[in-house]
Amino acid sequence: MDDVFKALADPTRRRILDELVERDGQTLFEICARLVTKHGLGLSRQAVSQHLAVLESAGLVVTRRQGRYKFHDLDTAPLERAMTRWLRPDTPESSP
């Protein structure tokens, strides 16, 4: 759970999550290309690879190998668990 917040701290990693929400099951090179073209970010392949490793060890991204490809899928379950931490039970909108 600590890793979830650390993973979300970096803006590039958040962009990666944005990409995976829009289209699940992308490879490292696909994500690389999208970050460069769509968001104008100039980073190396290694940088993206390391970001994906952080996201995966945080449980936010799940990978499946298939031949020489490694597909990345988003998992939002850790997000929801992390965020309900500070949501008070007595908010007036919670039970209308």
Add this chain to the structure above:
Amino acid sequence: MDDVFKALADPTRRRILDELVERDGQTLFEICARLVTKHGLGLSRQAVSQHLAVLESAGLVVTRRQGRYKFHDLDTAPLERAMTRWLRPDTPESSP
């Protein structure tokens, strides 16, 4: 919104939010004392003050001065807005 994630990245700041959920409107010295006694954290007053400044500029904490006291209140609104960013609209549980 970028500041929200950066603010949540530090474990000490998350502890401060925990404290404010439990009891709203604490002063700097109160928060300091609680972090030391209840959580065993050994940090200076300045450290906590800087953490509170980060939380405030992120909109997660709202302050009100009263004489020589400065009370700190939690605001969870930025949290909820930040989290809905990656929640897919087509989750099977969202519309049973």
Add this chain to the structure above:
DNA sequence: TTGATAGGCAAGTCGCGACTTGCCTATTGT
């Protein structure tokens, strides 16, 4: 089998963020 593609490992650079230290301002109580 060879070259191209997809990815991994390891060491190194560098800047930002967390924390400290020292001193200063303002409000309160006696």
Add this chain to the structure above:
DNA sequence: ACAATAGGCAAGTCGCGACTTGCCTATCAA
């Protein structure tokens, strides 16, 4: 008025994280 309390400002130290560079492994197509 004076001391104590509550907080702020600024410069400095230091470690961790983001990113690069160079090289290595594995799978697929020709």
